[in-house]
Amino acid sequence: MYAIEIENLTKKYGEFIAVDNLTLNIEKGIIFGFLGPNGAGKTTTILSMLGLIIPDNGKIQIMGHDVLKSPIKAKNLLGYLPENATLYEELTAWRNLEFFASFYRIPNREKEKRIEELLKLVGLWEVRYKRVKNFSKGMKQRLLLAKALVNDPDVLILDEPTSGLDPEGAHLVKSIVKEEAKTGKTVFFSSHILSEVEELSDKVGIIVRGRLRAIGPLNHIKKQFMELEGYEIKIETKQRMPELNVDGIIRVERIDERKSIIFTKEDIRAQISDYLTNKGITIVSLKIEEPSLEDVFLKTVYKREGRG
Numbered sequence: 001m002y003a004i005e006i007e008n009l010t011k012k013y014g015e016f017i018a019v020d021n022l023t024l025n026i027e028k029g030i031i032f033g034f035l036g037p038n039g040a041g042k043t044t045t046i047l048s049m050l051g052l053i054i055p056d057n058g059k060i061q062i063m064g065h066d067v068l069k070s071p072i073k074a075k076n077l078l079g080y081l082p083e084n085a086t087l088y089e090e091l092t093a094w095r096n097l098e099f100f101a102s103f104y105r106i107p108n109r110e111k112e113k114r115i116e117e118l119l120k121l122v123g124l125w126e127v128r129y130k131r132v133k134n135f136s137k138g139m140k141q142r143l144l145l146a147k148a149l150v151n152d153p154d155v156l157i158l159d160e161p162t163s164g165l166d167p168e169g170a171h172l173v174k175s176i177v178k179e180e181a182k183t184g185k186t187v188f189f190s191s192h193i194l195s196e197v198e199e200l201s202d203k204v205g206i207i208v209r210g211r212l213r214a215i216g217p218l219n220h221i222k223k224q225f226m227e228l229e230g231y232e233i234k235i236e237t238k239q240r241m242p243e244l245n246v247d248g249i250i251r252v253e254r255i256d257e258r259k260s261i262i263f264t265k266e267d268i269r270a271q272i273s274d275y276l277t278n279k280g281i282t283i284v285s286l287k288i289e290e291p292s293l294e295d296v297f298l299k300t301v302y303k304r305e306g307r308g
């Protein structure tokens, strides 16, 4: 069983298709990064997962429970941090959590223990009796994260969790997310911050104009990208590098007489190594230059859409 199973999800607003036949399975206990440009359909997918909008087609299960047929079961298993979420500014941090906890059937003693643990987890224990209106944006976001965790959910859904935070605030939020994933929770977060997706995700999905364009662990996505776009092999030799007459080379960019970048269709490091060794040349380094997530993302979003 998957933690999240999305099957053929389609959501239209009038004639406009916001999510187009999306199928996505998320394994238990992983951090999944859902990446896409503005308007790609990330929030629409998330709202469908929460049962907050009714899709035109498709089925979504959270830990095996259909979100539309068993909404209460599914909701009890979910924690959700919306984009631009708000708190009760006049209430203290403690009172805010107490209020949100009251939506769930948690016995009183357990509730207090849980709130204490959460306030400590997000670093707000010392200010638990301060009104939220005096909090910084980072503090509020951490309290919102605690709110999303108040029912001890199996699946945590975060829509742009670090949006608008300064680097320190973003770092704290990411650390908490990592800690929660270590306890076995499944995390599904949306973002358009590439470094964040790269840092946090065990698996990545790229959505563009409502369609899933790539899915898998980041190294798989990068490998697929290289198979499609070609490889960049960086080489340095001890002696002057001779002309490289090896099959499969598309182009060589010489950096200096001992360093080059070789563009190829396949990984032909072994052939290059044999060729040079036969000529008595010693290789200092020979490695594939991996594309960054930014390379992959920009090509996925723009090139295949024929926009650049």
Ligand SMILES: Nc1ncnc2c1ncn2[C@@H]1O[C@H](COP(=O)(O)OP(=O)(O)OP(=O)(O)O)[C@@H](O)[C@H]1O
Residues within 6 Å of the ligand: 013, 018, 036, 037, 038, 039, 040, 041, 042, 043, 044, 045, 192
């Ligand atoms: N209630 C609605 N009525 C009409 N169109 C909508 C509605 N909600 C979203 N859309 C449109 O559907 C598309 C997908 O929106 P969605 O909010 O899911 O994208 P997103 O990937 O979350 O974007 P962002 O990163 O900007 O939050 C957008 O073009 C948006 O304008």
